[in-house]
Amino acid sequence: MSTLSSQVVVTFPKDLSQESNRATILIADSDEDYRQLYSDLLRSEGFHTFCAKTVDQALAVLHHERIDIALVDGMMPKTNGMTVCRELRSNPETRLVPILLLTSWELAPGRAMGIDADADAYLKKPVNNIELITRVRTLLEKKRFTDNLENTEKMLLTLAELVEAKNPYNAGHGFRVSRTAVSLAARMGLSADDREWIRRGALLHDIGKVGVPDEILLKLGPLTAEEKSVLNSHTYVGARICAPLSSYRPLLQIIRNHHERLDGSGYPDGLRGKEISILTRVVSVADVYDGLTTRRPYRGSFSDMQAIHQIRREAEQGWWDLRILAALGTMVSFQCVPGRA
Ligand SMILES: [Fe+2]
Known part of the structure; x- marks a missing residue:
């Protein structure tokens, strides 16, 4: 962990809306040092974070909190992080939450794991701070775009019901x-x-x-x-x-x-x-x-x-x-x- 701990925490210019910095991120990683590092980094950028040490803890957070992005360690012990990803995708409420998969694997196996987990992006550990924040912001933009589409669709469904009611x-x-x-x-x-x-x-x-x-x-x-x-x-x-x-x-x-x-x-x-x-x-x-x-x-x-x-x-x-x-x-x-x- 010394390499990671010694990395400089980069502060990005606050040119994005305050809204973006209020996003909530689930960090599911069995390694306490990594959890703390990611959480400190993301909080320094204004994000809310929830940390989960185990798959069960991660699933509990998903059931009780509104999560915008899930940062998941693919190698969590027991049932591993893939279970968290599958749970996210199988639940209609969370199926569109972007997943950033973290893996210790080299490029090809890491990519295969990302595909298997239906992750939106993956990063190889140890993660570079700048890359992590950049990925999170990109995924957040994607989430906001999907949320807007979903809201528009809901509005159109209401309109369709009104037409039928006539x-x-x-x-x-x-x-x-x-x-x-x-x-x-x-x-x-x-x-x-x-x-x-x-x-x-x-x-x-x-x-x-x-x-x-x-x-x-x-x-x-x-x-x-x-x-x-x-x-x-x-x-x-x-x-x-x-x-x-x-x-x-x-x-x-x-x-x-x-x-x-x-x-x-x-x-x-x-x-x-x-x-x-x-x-x-x-x-x-x-x-x-x-x-x-x-x-x-x-x-x-x-x-x-x-x-x-x-x-x-x-x-x-x-x-x-x-x-x-x-x-x-x-x-x-x-x-x-x-x-x-
Ligand atoms: Fe028709």
């Missing part, structure tokens, strides 16, 4: 489509990341209806061609509303293209086949299924099997993906449609 026949539509689409995606073996995009995209898919006048949205009779055109605009209007989430490309595709059909007869872009992402195709089928099985002012609701038959006819016509229809058939035949008795 039409009694549409109440809970986004939520049901989301649950059905995620279930279909799981049956098709899509990855956890894909399922997450589907969940979020389905919740927001009709948000553009906020731009559709009530007299069209709530009209009981058939729509004129002009009214249909206004209603159909909810696809690209929705994508425009969600444009601040520009780094969420799969989500924006779902919102814009959930009324496309495989044969190119959909809207707004007339996309065909694989031009429509698989995530969007799953949401489209879940959307149609929910529409059919929900009561409308001009008709009663279809039974599950009637809906399947209708979607099969449309799939044979070239509109929908047959693999998704197969997954829907399995889901319905096992009577496990999410949200239904």
Whole structure:
């Protein structure tokens, strides 16, 4: 430890906002000297720190405190620091907390460990003070960016719910489509990341209806061609509303293209086949299924099997993906449609 202890503690100019210096950092390291060193260094820069000697202590901090960055020693004894990383990633509340993994390994094994831990960055011990502070500040910027996106998404979800609430026949539509689409995606073996995009995209898919006048949205009779055109605009209007989430490309595709059909007869872009992402195709089928099985002012609701038959006819016509229809058939035949008795 003498090398580390003798390192000069560098003080960075306070040109960043005070906000950044109030971030809270978890230091999970079994070595007391290292813990003290990192904590002193980070506190001298204005950060709050929580130190954990063991994995259990680290997990307790994660459960009770709001952490902005986790500094984790990959070689903590017993279950080791990887457990802390996995716990962070598996908890929805902390899955986006940046992890800075500290390792005693040489470059290649250290990088492999970082990938395995799904860490955002890693540093080899002994850590250079300047590098540590620089990494922490970079990760903090990343965290702030993700937090802003998350807050924007929450706001948009509220807006989507308000739009649904305007039409009694549409109440809970986004939520049901989301649950059905995620279930279909799981049956098709899509990855956890894909399922997450589907969940979020389905919740927001009709948000553009906020731009559709009530007299069209709530009209009981058939729509004129002009009214249909206004209603159909909810696809690209929705994508425009969600444009601040520009780094969420799969989500924006779902919102814009959930009324496309495989044969190119959909809207707004007339996309065909694989031009429509698989995530969007799953949401489209879940959307149609929910529409059919929900009561409308001009008709009663279809039974599950009637809906399947209708979607099969449309799939044979070239509109929908047959693999998704197969997954829907399995889901319905096992009577496990999410949200239904
Ligand atoms: Fe729609």
